[in-house]
Amino acid sequence: MKKVFYLKTCDTCLKILKKFNLKDWELREIKINPITEEEVEQMYKLAGSYEAFFSKKSNQIKLRELDPKKLTEEDYKELILDHYTFLKRPVFLTDTEIFIGNDKKNLEALRAHFAD
Secondary structure (H helix, E strand, O other), X not given: OEEEEEOXXXXXXXXXXXXXXXXXXXXXXXXXXXXXXXXXXXXXXXXXXXXXXXXXXXXXXXXXXXXXXXXXXXXXXXXXXXOHHHEOOOEEEEOOOEEEOOOHHHHHHHHHHHHO
């Protein structure tokens, strides 16, 4: 399995996707084709927590008056499944690895993965 979860309206996602050869990857635009519970479970197994791929920058946090400090792991899971903006993006998912978000450390790990 090789999947990338992204938003086509996110310039950062698109910039990152352009850096890699993704011809063997399934590209999933999460607004059009929402993430499934099975995919969230796969991400959880590799990331070790739902919080790891939960976007604390989602505009939905303010709209719903949520306090991220009070959320449980189950809350993170339910929110990610409920609205696409709660998924930290982009997410590159394979059978054995997960690369989450756009921070420098993650991008370096992605470059190393694609260099193999």
